[in-house]
Amino acid sequence: MSDPVIRVERLTKVYGHGEAEVHALAGVDLVVAQREYLAVMGASGSGKSTLMNVLGCLDTGSSGRYLLDGVDVRRLVDRQLSYVRNRKIGFIFQSFNLIPRTTALRNVELPLAYAGVPVAERRERALAALDRVGLADRVKHLPSELSGGQQQRVAVARAIVTDPVLLLADEPTGALDSHSTADVLALFGELADEGRTLVVITHEDAVARHAQRIIGMSDGLIVSDTRSLEAV
Amino acid sequence: MNAGEVLRVAWQGVTVNKPRSVLTTLGILIGVAAVIILVAVGTGSSKAVQDQISRLGSNTLTVTASSTAAGGRGGAAGGLFFPGGGGGGDTTSQNATQSRTPEITMEDARAIAEASETDEASAVLGVAPVVSASSVTAAYDGASHSVGTFTGSTPAYLLIDNSVVAEGRSFTDSEYTAHRRVALVGTSVAEDLVGSDVSDIIGEQVSFNGITFEVVGVLEAKGSAGPQDQDDRVIAPATAVQDTLAGYGPIGSIEIKATSADTVDLAQSQVETILDGRHGVTAADRDYDVQNASSILDAATSSNRTFTVLLGAVAAISLLVGGIGVMNIMLVTVTERTREIGIRKAIGARRGDIVGQFLAEAVLLSLFGGAVGVVVGLVGSHFTIVGVQPVVAPYSVVLAFGVAVVIGLVFGLYPANRAASLRPIDAMRYE
Structure with a gap:
C-alpha cells in the first residue's frame, strides 16, 4: 500500500505565552490512509478546528511533524504552501466561502486559474465538477442567487475540481437545513465511494455517522478512534 | 492567472463600489487636468510674449545710450581712437562731447548707414535714427x-x-x-x-x-x-521733428535691421565695432547698449519658464494628493475584502496573485482618472484663462498621465502588499 495521505506525529499548537498559554493541540498522532472517510468529533474548544487548519496548511503547528502525501509541510516556503493548498487539498467551509459577486462557474474555475490551467480546459473541468454536484443548470448564478445547500455544493465542486488528494470539510452542514444537509452528506458518500480521501470536522453525531472512521477529540488530544459499524 | 484575467478581476473590484471609485478617480483626474491646464497657461503666456517680440522682428537691433556707462573719457583719447574715417573733424569734436555724458547722435546713425553700404557693416540691412x-x-x-x-x-x-x-x-x-x-x-x-x-x-x-x-x-x-x-x-521725418518738437541734441535710439535672423549677431558686432571706434570706448566701458530682439526674447522666455514650472509644481502637488487618495481607498478595500483574500489564499492564490490583483485595481483607478484628466485638461485648455490663451504642451500631457499611472503603482503597492501578507487563517476569520 502506498503512503498515507496524512501522517501526523506528536503535533502541538500553542497559543499565547506564559500564564496565558493555551495548548490547542497537545500532541496529536494521526494517520489517514488513502480512500478513507474520516470524521473528527469534539466539543468546541477541543482542538478540532485547529487540527483542521493545520491539516489544510492554513496554519502551522508549534511542534511535531505533519506529512501530507509524503511531504513534510513544515519545510515548505510560502510559495510551495500555496501550491499544496491549490493542488493537494480541497476545502469545504461551514460558511461556504464563495467569492461574492462571482458566478458559480468562475468560483469553481478559480483554483484552476491559480494553477495556471488554460482557459478552455479550465471551463471544461469546472463544468464537469458542477455537473458532478448536480448544479449543471446553475453555472451562471451568483452565490447570492443560490440557496445554502446549492452554495455548499458549489464549494464542493470548487474543492474537487483540482482533483486533490485530500478533501477537508469544516462543519460542512453547520449552516444548512436538514434537507440540504442530507444532500451534502449524500454527495460526500458518493465522493468517498469514488475513492476520495475525506476528513470531515463536525460536532453532530448524525454527520459523523456517515464516515467510516470517527475520531473523538478533547482538550487538544485524540481520545477515541473507532471504525463505524456501517463501514465494516 | 493571465493579464486579462487579472484585469477582469480588478475591474470587478473597481466597479463593486462605483461612487467610491469615481470619487477616488476624481482626485487623480483633477491632478492630471490641473497639470495640463496650468502648464498650458504658462506656455500660452510665454508664447504671447514671444509673439509680441517677434512682431517687432527678430532681426532688429536697438542701440540706446547706456544709463550705466562710466563716461568721462577725454577728447584727446577720442581723437586717438578715431583717426578719420566716417565723419572727419566734426565727428571728433562731437565724440569728445559724447564721452562726458553717454549719447547717441544722428552722426552715429549716419555712420552705420554709410558702413552698411560697404563690407564694414555687411550684415546691416537698414538703419533708422529714432x-x-x-x-x-x-x-x-x-x-x-x-x-x-x-x-x-x-x-x-x-x-x-x-x-x-x-x-x-x-x-x-x-x-x-x-x-x-x-x-x-x-x-x-x-x-x-x-x-x-x-x-x-x-x-x-x-x-x-x-x-x-x-x-x-x-x-x-x-x-x-x-x-x-x-x-x-x-x-x-526726424529732420522736421528735430527742427520743431525735439531739438538737435542726442537722439533716443537707433533701430537697425539685420539682413536676416541668422546675421543678427554679426550685425551686432559690426555695429559695436563702428560705435566703439566713434565713441572711443572698448567692450569694457561702452557708453551705449545694443539690444537685439532675441536677447529680450531669451530673458522673457526664461522668466516665463520659471512661472510655468511654478504652476506645474502646484498642480503636481494636487496629483500627489490624488495618489494618496488612491492609497487610502485601496487600504479600505483591502480591509473590506480581507475575508475574500483569505479564501483566495486557501484555494491556492500565491502572494504574487494577490499583489497583482490589488495593484491592478489601484493602477486601473489611476489610469482611468489619468485618461479622463487628460480629456478634461485638453478641453479646459481651449478656454481663455485670466486673459491667457493656454497652449497645451505635449510633454505635460505625457508627463501627467505617466505620473498618474506611476502614482497608482507606487501608492497601490503598500495596500497590495498588506493584502498579500495576510495569513489565510487570520484573513478568513476576519468579519
Missing part, C-alpha cells in the same frame, strides 16, 4: 488727441518696425532731407481727429503742439499689446 517727442497733442478742426508716441525717423524706419502704410503714402527720402513737415498717423490718432473714415485725414494740415504737419498717410492697424495701444502714434 527721435522722440513727448507730450505731443494733435489738434485738427476743433478735435484734439494726446499722441502716445511721436517718432521722428527716416523712411527706412517703417521697414525696420514692420509698419505698413494702409492709406495714402509714406514720406520720401527727399522730404526727409528737405526737412518737410509731413506725418504718418496711426489709426487711433486718425479716428480721434476725423472719425471712423480715417482716409479723410490724408492731405489735411494737423497741428502738433502748435506746429503744423501735413498728414500724408495712415498706418495699418497693429492692435494693442497688453495695455499699450500700438496704433496711437505718429511718425514724421
